[in-house]
Amino acid sequence: MVKPVLFQVAGYQNSGKTTLSLRLIKELTAAGLKVATVKHHGHGGRPEVVEAKDSDMHVKAGAAVSLVEGGGRMIIHAENGQWSLSEEIDMLSFFKPDVILIEGYKNEPYPKAVILRDESDLELVEKLHNIQVVLCRKPGLSNLLKDSALPVLNMDDGVCWILEYITNK
Template sequence: MKTLHIVGYKNSGKTTLLERWIGYVKAKGLTVAVLKHHGHGGQIELPSASTDTSRFFDKGADVTLVAGGGSAQLLLNNEPSFEALKALVTYDSPDVLLIEGYKEERGEKVVLIRKDEDWGPLQELEGIQLIIGEVDSSDYPVIRERSDAVQLDSWFADWLNREGHYETI
């Protein structure tokens, strides 16, 4: 399984890039899982309070899973470790795991820079494969325009085809 973290600060374009590359992976006939860190503080948005799932959750169920109509939704009343979350999201052995955030965890990373001061702390991260944004770096490949679809997809295609960077869960 190929695994890549997309990291950067709020509003740097992480979700937009993930959407693009999810579509790219699917167009190649591969399977993809996504793990996202909710870094905005507070709880994540839950389903409507009137659903059975929310009612079970509100009463204290530790785990609630609802399935039907070709999809399933899992709610946990705690936050598992990063490794446990990866195991959950990759239960079906996808070809590619894309991770939004979790910048301090081990793994290959694409770093999105929205303004100069972002680069200072982010350049200390391990596993940087690509920088997207206005940064002068001779240590890593840089794509200056986050809207340059040709360059973004070309780099991602090369990364997908690169040998020796697979992870097992």
């Protein structure tokens, strides 16, 4: 296994990206792999932070980064104009994960699974790059992709396929 293995979970909002990511994290961790994740906050604006805590006040006072540690848990609060995915991956690489799961960032070039909810999502198969597997949530949707060179699977079979893909890297 080349470390870390990078793998994306892509799809439109409410397609099941987080559900799939959680299943993969649990399975990969159970297999003894150290997993790091990056999630794109795709709902617009900035992710919520706990305000009025010391770390938040440090950042509001001008600190570029504030790190809080206690009992083995670390929380890093950093402000920047915009973080690129490659910068985020570089930060996570410090923790020496075996796998970095990327949820969202569908237009990035990393190997990915794309989740299709229904026929309206089919455009993603043509639009996105480096798709390794297509996962269909709607029964029968895979019939519309029967001529695809890509594996087209239901969600459960897709989890197994992705686990095998990652562990064989």
